[in-house]
Amino acid sequence: xxxxxxxxxxxxxxxxxxxxxxxxxxxxxxxxxxxxxxxxxxxxxxxxxxxxxxxxxxxxxxxxxxxxxxxxxxxxxxxxxxxxxxxxxxxxxxxxxxxxxxxxxxxxxxxxxxxxxxxxxxxxxxxxxxxxxxxxxxxxxxxxxxxxxxxxxxxxxxxxxxxxxxxxxxxxxxxxxxxxxxxxxxxxxxxxxxxxxxxxxxxxxxxxxxxxxxxxxxxxxxxxxxxxxxxxxxxxxxxxxxxxxxxxxxxxxxxxxxxxxxxxxxxxxxxxxxxxxxxxxxxxxxxxxxxxxxxxxxxxxxxxxxxxxxxxxxxxxxxxxxxxxxxxxxxxxxxxxxxxxxxxxxxxxxxxxxxxxxxxxxxxxxxxxxxxxxxxxxxxxxxxxxxxxxxxxxxxxxxxxxxxxxxxxxxxxxxxxxxxxxxxxxxxxxxxxxxxxxxxxxxxxxxxxxxxxxxxx
Amino acid sequence: xxxxxxxxxxxxxxxxxxxxxxxxxxxxxxxxxxxxxxxxxxxxxxxxxxxxxxxxxxxxxxxxxxxxxxxxxxxxxxxxxxxxxxxxxxxxxxxxxxxxxxxxxxxxxxxx
Numbered sequence: 001x002x003x004x005x006x007x008x009x010x011x012x013x014x015x016x017x018x019x020x021x022x023x024x025x026x027x028x029x030x031x032x033x034x035x036x037x038x039x040x041x042x043x044x045x046x047x048x049x050x051x052x053x054x055x056x057x058x059x060x061x062x063x064x065x066x067x068x069x070x071x072x073x074x075x076x077x078x079x080x081x082x083x084x085x086x087x088x089x090x091x092x093x094x095x096x097x098x099x100x101x102x103x104x105x106x107x108x109x110x111x112x113x114x115x116x117x118x119x120x121x122x123x124x125x126x127x128x129x130x131x132x133x134x135x136x137x138x139x140x141x142x143x144x145x146x147x148x149x150x151x152x153x154x155x156x157x158x159x160x161x162x163x164x165x166x167x168x169x170x171x172x173x174x175x176x177x178x179x180x181x182x183x184x185x186x187x188x189x190x191x192x193x194x195x196x197x198x199x200x201x202x203x204x205x206x207x208x209x210x211x212x213x214x215x216x217x218x219x220x221x222x223x224x225x226x227x228x229x230x231x232x233x234x235x236x237x238x239x240x241x242x243x244x245x246x247x248x249x250x251x252x253x254x255x256x257x258x259x260x261x262x263x264x265x266x267x268x269x270x271x272x273x274x275x276x277x278x279x280x281x282x283x284x285x286x287x288x289x290x291x292x293x294x295x296x297x298x299x300x301x302x303x304x305x306x307x308x309x310x311x312x313x314x315x316x317x318x319x320x321x322x323x324x325x326x327x328x329x330x331x332x333x334x335x336x337x338x339x340x341x342x343x344x345x346x347x348x349x350x351x352x353x354x355x356x357x358x359x360x361x362x363x364x365x366x367x368x369x370x371x372x373x374x375x376x377x378x379x380x381x382x383x384x385x386x387x388x389x390x391x392x393x394x395x396x397x398x399x400x401x402x403x404x405x406x407x408x409x410x411x412x413x414x415x416x417x418x419x420x421x422x423x424x425x426x427x428x429x430x431x432x433x434x435x436x437x438x439x440x441x442x443x444x445x446x447x448x449x450x451x452x453x454x455x456x457x
Numbered sequence: 458x459x460x461x462x463x464x465x466x467x468x469x470x471x472x473x474x475x476x477x478x479x480x481x482x483x484x485x486x487x488x489x490x491x492x493x494x495x496x497x498x499x500x501x502x503x504x505x506x507x508x509x510x511x512x513x514x515x516x517x518x519x520x521x522x523x524x525x526x527x528x529x530x531x532x533x534x535x536x537x538x539x540x541x542x543x544x545x546x547x548x549x550x551x552x553x554x555x556x557x558x559x560x561x562x563x564x565x566x567x568x569x
Contacts, residue, residue: 232508234501293502303504340505353504 033128037121040128043263044137050254051140055147056080058251061244062306063151066352069236070442071155072452078150078162082143085163089170090139097171098178099125099138104187104195107179111135124184124192126261137258138178145174145207151352152215153222153432155233156439159447161430165422172418173214177206177411188407191380198407199373199391199400201270202259204314204366205411212359213415215350221423222432224349226439233351238299245302249278252309256316269377270316274309277316277328281308284332292340300336307335307357311365318373318391327368331361363408370404458553458566459527463518464492464546465538470516476537477520482530484569485520495543515546521553523566 060079064072086094093112100107101124111117114135122131146166153162180186181200188205190197200206225233235241257271285304286296311331312324319327339356350356373392375381381389390397426432433439438446445451465473470487477485491512498511522530531548539545558568 229506234508235503293505295502297502299503336505344505 037128040126040262041130041133043267044126044129044133044258044261047254047258048133048137048140050251051137051144051258052083054248054251054255055140055144056083058244058247059144059147061240062248062302063154063241063244063352065237065240065242065244066151066235067154068233068442069453070444070451072236072240072444073450074159074443074447075150075154077159077448078154078157079147081163082147082166085166086143086146086170087139089167090135090142094142094170094175095135095138097175098142099135099183100179101184102179103185105176105180107175107183125182128262134261137261138182141203141207141255142170142174142178145203145211146170148207148211148354148358149215149218151354152219152350154351155225155443156222156433157218158430158432158434159443161426161432164430165426165432168422168425169214169419172422173210173415174206177210177414180410181206181407188410190403196403196406197381197400198366198403199318199369200314200366200407201317201369201378202256202313204311204362204369205407208310208313208358208362209366209408209411210415212355212357212362213412214419215354216348216359217416217419218423219348219350219355221420221427225351226436228349229344235299242298242302245306249305249309252278252313256313260317266317266378269320272321273312273316273319273324276321276324277308277312277331278305279308280325280328281305281311281332281335284308284329285336286332288333288336289340292336303339303353303357304332304336307331307361310358310361311335311368313362314366315369315372318369318378320372320374320377323368323372323394327365327372330368331364334364335361363412366408367401367404370401373400458521458556458569459524460519460521460551460553461527461531461534462549462551463534463538464490464515464548465518466540466545467514467516469538469540469545470518473518473534473537476533477530480530480533482520482522485518488517488519490515490517494547513544521556521569523569 056079060076063079064076067075091114093109095114095117096109096111097107100110102108117131117135119130119132121127121129122134126134146169150162180188181198182189184192186192186194188194188196188198190199198205227233252274253271256274257267260267260270282301282305285300285307289300290296308328308331311327315324315327335357338360339353343350343353343356369392371393374395375388375391378391379388381391383389392400423432434443434446492515493511493513498509498513501508501510518534527550531550535548555564556566556568557564
């Protein structure tokens with residue numbers, strides 16, 4: 001009997017285990033979900049912070065160093081205030097108009113004032129992280145996109161008119177475009193039922209074409225800075241621009257790798273593509289400049305890296321590392337030609353080259369995404385039988401290039417038409433341009449009552 | 458008394474100061490200035506846009522010496538400031554009518 005007791009105990013425990021099995025499996029599944037959520041959420045919150053860092057201080061320093069010293073604070077303020085203005089707008093209606101399930105062009109008001117946006121994931125977009133994380137991550141894109149435009153009208157736009165312009169621009173251009181490409185039911189959304197499936201991983205159309213093309217419209221509508229191009233308007237501090245560009249490069253990992261909306265292999269792939277695109281573009285721009293002008297400049301190197309980061313943005317979650325190098329190199333060469341050669345002949349004053357880098361680089365990257373996108377990197381598109389669908393030309397799907405071109409065209413048209421209308425409205429209500437004397441004195445003193453460099457103080 | 462006004466390369470200032478000190482010249486006034494003579498500046502290119510920078514940074518050294526010492530000081534200053542390349546600068550010499558030490562009203566060379 002004594003020998004039998006342990007045996008009985010084993011049988012008894014087996015019985016218990018069988019009875020508890022479904023519970024234990026459920027609790028294991030819950031633990032796995034919670035672990036995955038914790039991992040994904042940690043990366044996504046980090047990414048959100050990285051993308052915010054791109055605007056302030058990244059872009060603020062990059063642009064601030066490129067203007068004359070009487071305008072450095074005004075220029076930095078134009079980036080910084082987006083961090084406040086767009087945040088409030090996003091909370092009220094922006095997130096809902098972009099990501100609420102609406103029609104082909106707009107979301108709806110279901111998430112207005114962040115109603116029902118909480119700890120539960122929104123399974124349509126990111127099933128492993130709280131919707132709050134997804135919402136705040138996407139907010140950072142809505143901040144940097146309008147901030148990019150400020151490069152075009154630098155040193156001459158009235159602060160009040162800029163606030164009104166950006167508010168209307170968010171409502172009229174950014175939120176609809178974000179909905180079209182990324183929102184559920186959006187016209188161009190390849191993954192959530194869009195009629196024209198356009199591949200845009202992190203914002204080639206949504207961020208860079210909209211901002212770059214709108215920037216060109218601003219430059220054309222507002223006219224040149226007084227004295228341009230006869231008077232010298234050299235960058236007042238390229239060391240600031242250098243720091244800003246390097247912060248942009250680092251922040252861009254949050255922008256692109258974060259757009260995986262999870263922390264797995266797709267994020268790694270986008271991270272790698274981002275690095276390779278930036279590196280190749282810096283080299284491309286520098287080589288072109290070296291041959292064309294005789295010297296490789298620091299401004300050329302950092303401008304090239306930004307152009308590459310722009311171009312790789314739509315492609316980052318779809319392409320392998322070697323095509324990323326090709327896309328970056330192409331962006332460096334093309335954007336150099338645009339900024340250093342073609343712009344001078346066209347005669348418009350896009351002060352800090354928001355169009356030449358973001359508009360052109362974004363369009364180039366969006367089209368090349370249709371060439372190099374492959375389902376070996378991104379397995380997001382499957383047919384009803386669960387088989388992977390071909391993505392770009394390299395997968396044998398040449399038609400994707402047409403979809404990409406249509407996506408670009410829609411983005412261009414929306415940006416051109418709406419920006420001109422919004423500028424006209426702002427001009428009628430407030431006047432978009434500062435007075436002659438104010439422009440001569442500089443925005444720092446006339447708009448904000450401060451000077452950046454009080455070295456004798 | 459003679460006043461020497463020398464426009465020199467900024468990186469030569471230390472050598473000039475040392476040479477003048479060795480010669481026993483006690484006072485001088487230094488100003489950072491910009492200008493050009495035949496040197497005509499250089500070209501800078503920012504994103505393909507060319508700028509000709511024709512006003513270059515220079516240092517202006519002003520000092521007043523006894524007329525008897527002027528030639529010696531001029532030679533020392535010029536030797537110290539010379540690289541032999543274009544852009545080395547110039548020395549202008551003026552006659553001085555009077556010098557006054559504010560502290561005790563010394564006049565003439567005694568005030569130098």
